[in-house]
Amino acid sequence: MKKLLFILSLFLGIQNSQAQVSGRLVTNAGAPVPFANVLLRDTRDSANLAGAATTETGEFRIENTRSGHYMLRLSSLGYVTRELPAFELTSVQNRKDFGDIILEEEAGQLQEVYVRAAKPMFQQEIDRTVINVESNVLSKGSSALEILQRSPGVIIDERTNGIALNGKNGVMVMINGKMMRIPVEQLLAMLNGMSANDIEKIELITTPPAGYDADGSGGLINIVMKKDKKPGTNGSLSLTAGHGWGEKATGSGTIGHHTGKIDLYGSYTFSRDRSRSNFSAHGSEIAAIVGGPATFEFRNVYKPLRNNHNLSGGIDAQLSPKITVGGNIGYINSRTSSQVFNQAEYILYPDSLLLFNGHVDGNSRWRNTITSVYAEKKIREGEKITFNADYLHYNIANNTIVNSSFLDENGNQAGSGGENQFAADQSGFARTAIRVGVVKLDYAKQLSKKTKVETGVKTTYTESSSLSGIQELINGEWKPRDEVANDLAVTEGIGAAYLSFHTQFNPSTSLAAGVRYEYARTQIADGRTGENSVDRRLGKFFPSLFFSKKLNEKNELQLSYSKRISRPSYNDLSSFVSYNDPISYFTGNPLLKPTITNNLKAGYHFYGYSVSVLFSRDDYPIVQGQITPGGNGDLVYISPQNIRYQNNLTFETSIPVKVTGWWSMNYGFVGGWRQYKLDYLANWFVKSFLSYSANFSQSFRFAGNFSAELSGWYNSASYGGNARVSGFGAVNAGIKKELKKNKGSVQFSVTDMLRTMNIRNSIGVLTEDAFHTRAYVSYNAESRRFPIMKLTFSRSFGGTRTERRQENSSSEERDRVR
Template identity: 35%
Template sequence: MKTFCALLILLSVAYSSFGQITGKVANRQQEPVPFANVVLYHTQDSSIVSGTATDEKGMFSIPEVSAGRFYLKVSSIGYTSLQSASFEITALNQHLEIFQLILSEENTALNEVVIAAKKEMLQHTSLGKVINVQSSLITKGSNALQVLERLPGVITDRRNNQLSLNGQSGVTVMLNGRRLQLSMEELMGLLENTVADNIEKIELITSPTAGYDADGGAGIINIVLKKSEGEGTTVNVSATAGYGYREKALGSLSLSQGFDKATLFASYSFLHEVGRSGYMGGGTSNRGFLPSPSRAIFSGISRKFVRAHTITLAAEYRLTSKTTLGGDIMYARNNTHNLADNAVTWEFTNGDYLGFSALSDGFQKRNNLVSSLYVKNKLSEQSQLNFDLSYIRYTSDSPALISSNYFDRQGNPMIPQNPIFTAGNRGESLSNILAGVLAIDYSLELNNKVSAGFGVKGSLAENRNDSKIERKLEESWEIDPRSQSAVYSQEKIAAIYAQWKYVLHPKSTIQAGLRYEYWQREVNLYDKPFTMAKLFPTVTYTFTPSDKATLSINYNRRISRPAYTDLISNLFYNDPTFVFSGNPLLKPTLTDVLKADYTTRGLTLGLSLQHEVHPILRYQITTNQTKDIGISSPQNLDYQKSINLFVSYPLSVTKWWKIWASSTTSLRNYKVSYSLKPAEKTFVFQNLNLSQNIVLPKNFEVELSGWYNFPFFEGTNHIKGFGVLNAGIAKKLPRNRGTFQLSLPDVLRSFGVHTHISGMTPIVFNISTVAHWRDESAFYQVVKLTYSRSFGKSTAHTLKRSDNEEKDRIK
């Protein structure tokens, strides 16, 4: 600690021998211009000395300027570039403050919208990473879930409907900064319906401040949809045709209209897709309700027929120079037909044999509505008050019919004597989720060194699930007594927070926040509600020794609450001896993280220590009290401790070849007690992510991206390494007539997950099974061709909202 303090003192002394230039950039309406480029030049030879960008308030600072005569050049998209008068830095005048640099709006009317600059695909912030998905060729023709699969550190498990970030479970997903209070299965369905063409960027927030919900132990994934950004009218169209197992089609149309005081945005997308996935495997077990120990060989092939419609509307209006009113709404409708062929054969040690095959014919109709209304009030130059009201509604109807057949070793039909082997099952699950959230945030800049933010938030969510499962006995149907029905759950969360930022030195700042959350969940099947009240602190220290390097140290505490479907869900069958269900004894996960990040010249190094109490893993195998069936349900680990190293580096091989590489390495230790005996495991988790962009002559562009997870452990299971390589090529037509993009996801056809159930420790019934699940792209080469084009006029717009303003509004 003494060494570190001495280093800070030495840096402060060294800093005092240099000059500093600060100032503000604004437009003619006296509004700040965020993220404008400010470059310092020597007057004598016009050589570049240094440069920076304005923050969300239009402020900039250029430190470590030696004595001499200089001038500034300021530029920003949509504005005419500005060159300042020359000025001088001397020993007596080391700190120069430029009151305001005014940029003039550039009125440019185009027959077609031409994108002059392309954002870097991966950008680092103090909160985490920002991925500009529109900079990727692979985005075209994809949905939000497929885009998430390609992001550095994100793992999507569509077999088990799970998301993890940097190898850690407990991820909160937000849409435009609002938490989606859905179960993971319902969330995966919504992401599959969200067309990637409508996504502006995705934020991976691994160091959230106290202003964010405390939910999400591994962090937050925030999906930001496109909105209108300028005056005039722009129209974007996109059409995708593809084929894999069978046909795929996607179309989207968006309209942006900007006025002097208002912006409007509307989009519509349609998705039609027929996909196929499957699994196969085998293993041994000793289930007491079967004649004797057995060896089973099983398989399942699922065919999914999807039709989805999504409509997005957004508007913003400036009531006065200080008050802005806005709102947005997204409605998604999905109809899915699932056909699954499941088969199992049992070879018993007593010589018996039983074969089973079943056709599962299921339908699902989903309707999702996510909406918000907000007001931003700029009370003064130093303070702002925001109100945000959001409403979410989700409905789902999922009827299913399972027809079962049994046969002997010779393939002859038979009727098993054990009553657990039914002739079929049928059921229906009706779900209805309503959630309302009200948030009030107040920000205040006390002086040029101290700023603060305060807020309160309340949410109320209701979940209704009316489900039943019937089993066929001979020619009649009866209710399965193990199934749940008429489940009602209500969840209340109240939160209050305070967040402070203090500039210790021109090169260092500290942010500290404290969030208090009260959580209550009531379920009609239980007498007492579950309640929890916790404090969630967060502290971040940032040191910037130069404009090319930043060191950040952060501590935060988070919680991962189980979804209501994790606690109680309708049963469904994989085979007559095995069901999927919820776990009413599931506990929330509390996570403490201490991390340090260092960024210099694009290189990012991150080191973190993480401790989780009762982390949640889904689809773990246990049994009921009577031990007459196998149950796959969510379970808590006792704990998990990890040391994590993250490395990311953008490499420009040439002007036309860029590479983005990242790696996550984690040393983990965890304990599991829901197995036959408590067991501990220590292992190394390793993930690699690579993306490269190659610009070729004649307006061709190529992208290769991929990721690989080395072997790792998950609860009682061991998972082999797996990865994917994607490819895309684009051709921009002359005279801005649009772009053709060819996408080849999983070109090596490798997307398969190989799991050894009980590969870490023995589990119930001494099950030892190896299963291999493969996505559609592992069976067939998927090819997608997209044509996109933009039309209209675009000028700079006065209603500019920075990323930080958006975050302040949506917390």
């Protein structure tokens, strides 16, 4: 290690001794001129010796120039071409910085120029699959959630509010590189209210490098929003109206002003979604609380109304050519009111009958504030240092009122737990507050033309408190139920450091290697007594390696390895309790262990076709919705649990087909062998199975700026924990009209046009739990009753801006709040 640090310090001390010419092109107003051409010419014969293009901030740099006499020629579409006076470079004075250079706009320039380039819908890179959303005809009529549902290998489970990638949970979701540390239910609602019109691409990152936080054993999903390039005042507007079982509406707007040195930006989105879903279940179990063995029939209807507000704003300022600072604040307010109707019949052996009718009114509110500041300093060419500091505050409240009856066939109160065990009137409450502070420092240096080094440190401190319980109305007085009350305090500190190298051996061969070390201490205490129930320390190295070799212009081979971790979400660790029915409750699990994952991937690419094979090993993966004893052992607790391991051997391919100039197709497939061991039950087992996910799209372009798309996806049957999930999928269609003169677009789309979103679950089919449960559940999403139809209008206006927003140092904390 000492030798490595000594070599690194020598490398960091190396200074580029080659001659260099630099500067920055700006307009009269001081705005940058991006993507302009800069030519270095010999004064003797005006021969072009070297060239460069300006960056998004108007900067250019030409290196490795010999001593001599030169001049610069500057040109860009819409600007007057300019030649600068001759200058000299010598071995002593080998650097020339022109500073800001003004380019005059042409008086007779074109008012509007449209440049359109089509990208393939799917692209395979060394560590990720990229979905180019703009290449999807239906993107403007879809939400971000619908785009994810149609992405290869992504499974959105709205029953359990879960996200899986390539058959694995523990997936982190990022927006512009910033992880969304919010409850998954709220995350899905936010993505459902986010217009895909604002999305450039979605990255499915299966083997992230060391520069990314190690959290996310199942991989990362990064949603990249569109970034406009031109300076000035700009904005966009998108309006969506729709209907399924209930009304849908989304309105979003953005505005920004970019002068070249100051960037002000803000956005607001409101979404409203009235929905409906239902499920039915039948089976058997042995529950002492109702008197022993019983068969049951259960019917549920869930009617939520979600209203979400998302407001953000910020400023970036370039104090000098080398120093940039900025800050932003985001606020999200989400309210969900819901009605749940439950009916159940319990037949007790030999001939007793119990009838349950329940009505649950729920009201939940979630508020989230994120503040961030950053500073970036360019020390010299190819060398910079970046500082980030974030503070996150989450406040979640959930209240329920239960009105129910639980009677035997004679109309008497049922149950053996006393007169208050199944009170007709109950109320539940849950309060969770989470505070997170993050500080991060990163350093990057270009050691040479071929080698770059990056390093950094980060510290995170989290405090979380959770209070929940259920009360019963007995003789006009609310009385708490001690067996379902919880008061929990969690503190966690994480320190991390990483080092990575990237080397381009030659134009066809590259290697990136890195290592990240993270140390975490998690303490969980009873809020009433202050005694610790958990005091866990974990320190681990997380190496990564990426190799790419172009065999020729048509063929490329890629290999990668990474090690990851998924820490339990703060909500999963909380011992909250929420009412489900008289004998079962949802709760968390303070004893959850983190998941450690090793990923090994090989990929091969030929033109637009790609094939890859991924092997991964998860130790202690977390599965949701598992049945365990609770209370005094007679209540059914539905909670997350660790299983011992899971192995995955995954095959992935993407096949684009262009039939004609107006008809194109794309087919994707992700699937393979899965194996896991469940050992949290007394009757443990090992399960192996095959599963897959497939998707297709058919895109058509017609005269008159009309286009249409037919697409679909299907997830095969699979297993998780002690349950089997049947296959499910959907077919979608839509048509879009681009208005003339850049007046926007109008699009009509239909989701699940064949009404196939039915998911069937078989619980307890692999081994016996404490209640000998056998349950068969059939879930119907909203679109099963009526397809979801949406009409969308979207338009951009004004100039556009160059975004310079930094990735928050708190990115990996947000997704742990679920």
